[in-house]
Amino acid sequence: MPFWIKEQRFVGNDSDNSLKGLVSLTNIPDLLQFLSLSGKQGVLKLHGNSMKVDGVVRIEDGILCHVSTARYTGLRALREIISLEDGSFMFTPGESSLDSNLDMPVQFAVMEAVRLNDEEGNGASVRRKEPAEGFDLFALGDDDINWDEDAFSLDEPPLAPKTITTGEASALPETKTASTPNIERNDTAQERSVHMPRRDSTEILSDLLKVPGVDAVVVSGRDGFIIESAGSSSRISIDDLGATIALTINGIEDMGSELEVGRFGDLFIEYGKAVILCKPIGDAVAAIIAPDASKLGIIRHKSKKLFEELTELF
């Protein structure tokens, strides 16, 4: 483990034309999508500080060809990598001699990794990070980033005591430090109440609207009453949406009861001109309207925490 990354052999340009940054200022799915959409080909190296995860990803023409960490390879490694919330990354364009252990479009791979993490409650959600105003993640000088190849050869540095925040708890080791609050791992509401004041729904909806690819967000009661909405869509009438969501969800829940498969947890509908993603939030239903499914992975990522926040309000 300590020398694992050093053993990787990369062929290509040196760090002069590489892209470096701090994971804490973005998140891995965003970064992967950026590299994919900008047609980059090369190797992304990642080092996670608190989780002590080092990873390597090779991207070619929007395809993830290789993903590995010290413990895993392929999709399982990607699941570990996307949970990183701090550390640093360096992307070096060019070809690589890394073996292929995955062959998936970036978008699909990320979605699948998140889905699997969600199912296992593995802290997959990617925390939204808001850089300071005017801050350009990629305009950092080398001195600004504590990028050090030796960082990949960490000899198990002690974890700094840290406070567990929502989404991190499940990713941390079981052992709690003295400064770790005594919080039940699954008690999201309790965690949130300890660490952050409850925001109102308008603020949360406004954050949802900032997620790339989201045109509009609607919160509707089970009876179809539009409780709140944000944004607008030229494709769908928001007022009509409330009534149709209520009708649809009622039908789906009836089906769930009939089939005895539990309550509905997620609904994704793709039409020719719009995509609608519905999720129950407490006694209400939230619907996200997007123009197409191209950013569905990112939308699901970034909206998860916000939906959880909304659930506490309705």
Next chain:
Amino acid sequence: MTVLRDTVVKNLAEIEVKGDQDGLIPAFNVLVNNLPTAFWNNFAERMVAAVPADQRAAVVEGLVLSAYECGYHTGYGIITSDEFKSVVEPMVTEGAKDVLRGAFAVFTAWGWAKSGIVQLKEGERMVIRAVDYYESDSGGEGLRAYMINGISKAFFELAYASPYPDGMNTFNCKQTKGIENGDSFGEFVVEKK
């Protein structure tokens, strides 16, 4: 299935509304009038403005109380009416919660306020939001949606307090936001006293 307000509103819109020789409309077991909303807004505004500042709170309380008492009896008339039974009741599957949804759908259909339930803890707490209500056009200062305030409390008592007519004054309602006060919607929180 639960009560779908769109269905309720569309069905109620088909009911013929016609005043009798006194201008009153017999519907939902009650008599409804058909006066311009500006009349009621002016009425409330003048009432409040007519008294010294230190007595305004008492007048406001009286206006809410009027709406509450009217709402309690009218609400009972609504939920026991033939119209409610034929339009709303077939969709009621969640008991009192659905009756409340239906009552607010009727409230909307009649043009009093486009309002609905945001949060409901059965028998304990309810949050109502209104996005279009005639009192938002009223003059004056502060939160002044007296009618929705009183009605929300009345409906909640009809659903969860002792059976009619013994359930009055079990809950409180407080208006926390209002379009008339610069917010984007009106919000009303009903809680136990």
